[in-house]
Amino acid sequence: MFWSRKPKITKPQALAAKPLQLAKCTVTEAPDGGAQLKVPIQPSRIAGRLFRVPEGTTKTFELEAIGYSVWKQCDGKTSVQQIIRRLSKQYNISLREMEVSTVAFLQTLVRKGLIGMAMPDASPDKE
Amino acid sequence: MIIAWQGWRLEVPDRWGPVRVEGDADAGYLLMADLHRPRLGMRWKVAGGKRFKAEVAVTAAVRQEVGQLAAQDARPLSMDGGNWQAPLLYEDDEPPGRDICVAYSLTSGRIIELVYHAHHRDRVLTQRLLPTLVDTSRSEVWEWSIFDLSCRTPSGMVMAKHRLNAGDLSLSFTHKDGSAVTVRQLAMAKLALQRRPMERWIAEQAAWHGKQFKFGSSPVESEGEPKRVRQQVVRRRRYGWAWWLAKGYTVLARHDQERDRLVIVDATDEALASELMDTVGWASTKQTKGSMESMDTEED
Structure with a gap:
């Protein structure tokens, strides 16, 4: 095979995954509870030569209060499920609503390269 | 629940x-x-x-x-x-x-x-x-409760559409006699109101009715408790010939402090909007815990 298929992940496995901060960033907390994350840009070898990205270039991500609290919980120890339950309790929102919004937010963070997911080697039925 | x-x-x-x-x-x-x-x-x-x-x-x-x-x-x-x-x-x-x-x-x-x-x-x-x-x-009053949005509609009203986004829920109802009502509930109202004042939330709600409508007056805050903001939306004069459109809408908005929800109701009739606003949150106030809590622990 010339290509490799993405491994299939079940929903319980995805919920048991533990998000972990990948980027080493400087955090500036805002008075409203949010924060600014400054992440250094590391261009690939070709992009670095082509565009001559200067050293010390950073990219800033602005998170509002809830987003920042999710970011803080991405410590590699707390599972997605735990984050959802905590937020649901804290903001008095149903689990389903919180699940949808938290998962979407975590997916955005993964896409931006800010976090990674540590997958547990769990059986599908394990809760 | x-x-x-x-x-x-x-x-x-x-x-x-x-x-x-x-x-x-x-x-x-x-x-x-x-x-x-x-x-x-x-x-x-x-x-x-x-x-x-x-x-x-x-x-x-x-x-x-x-x-x-x-x-x-x-x-x-x-x-x-x-x-x-x-x-x-x-x-x-x-x-x-x-x-x-x-x-x-x-x-x-x-x-x-x-x-x-x-x-x-x-x-x-x-x-x-x-x-x-x-x-x-x-023929009875119908109760609606989904996620944490709950309300009661007068008999004869049917659901026209629903929009159940996480944290932003809305239900729209219509009646054969042409009356219509929409209930919208936003979670984390304090945060929502920090970003945008109540008047702008009302304006956004009014914009759902399209360009045929405009604000009739500036928003008025009621004096009694719980405090509500009322805004009239009227049909533009140049759409006077559009007989199928409602003449206007009344938009009522309230910040439910206890539940931290922003509730917006708009209806063709002010009495209908007010009646519906009173019923929003009936399922949250009702005592539903007890047996169901034990069921949770039993299962998990």
Whole structure:
């Protein structure tokens, strides 16, 4: 095979995954509870030569209060499920609503390269 | 948690939430799930006719759900607290599987089917869920409760559309006489109001009606408790010929401090908007805990 298929992940496995901060960033907390994350840009070898990205270039991500609290919980120890339950309790929102919004937010963070997911080697039925 | 939808009402554990909602009052399907798996499916369908027999229709519904062989194991059930006819119960011998209860409601003339996804052998369907099932006829006031948005609509109003986004829920209803009402509820109202003042939320709601409408006056805050902001939206003069459009709308907005929700109601009639606003949150104030909490711990 010339290509490799993405491994299939079940929903319980995805919920048991533990998000972990990948980027080493400087955090500036805002008075409203949010924060600014400054992440250094590391261009690939070709992009670095082509565009001559200067050293010390950073990219800033602005998170509002809830987003920042999710970011803080991405410590590699707390599972997605735990984050959802905590937020649901804290903001008095149903689990389903919180699940949808938290998962979407975590997916955005993964896409931006800010976090990674540590997958547990769990059986599908394990809760 | 109470789920009330299209005339029926059911009490389910707080951890369960709707993940799929389809259909209207005549026929539809609602699936509830927790974080891990589907838990309960509700199916309803209007049944009737000259040669209609509840027993035959109920048996056919069971057969369709579990197949011919398994349907033979279904047994009659006695259901209290309702006007039910020919209820049948099928319980899977070897869970994980599905437990099914089908009954014909004389109140609304619909066949109502509950499909409980049993993970292990328990009596959740018969002992916890079925006793809380209530069906209402179209001539009564209908209760609505989904996620944490709940309201009561006057008789004769039907759901026109629903938008159930996480943290932003809205239900729209219409009546044959042309009146219409929309209820919108935003979670984390404090945050929402920090970003955008109440007036701008109202303006956004008013914009849903399209360019044919404009603000009639500046928003007025009521003096009594709970405080509400009222805004009139009127049809533009150049659309005076558009007879099918409402003459105007009244938008009412309230910050429910206790639940931290921003509730916006807009209706063709101010009395209707006010009446509906009073009923928003009925399911949250009602004491629904106790039995359902114990059910949660029992299962997980």
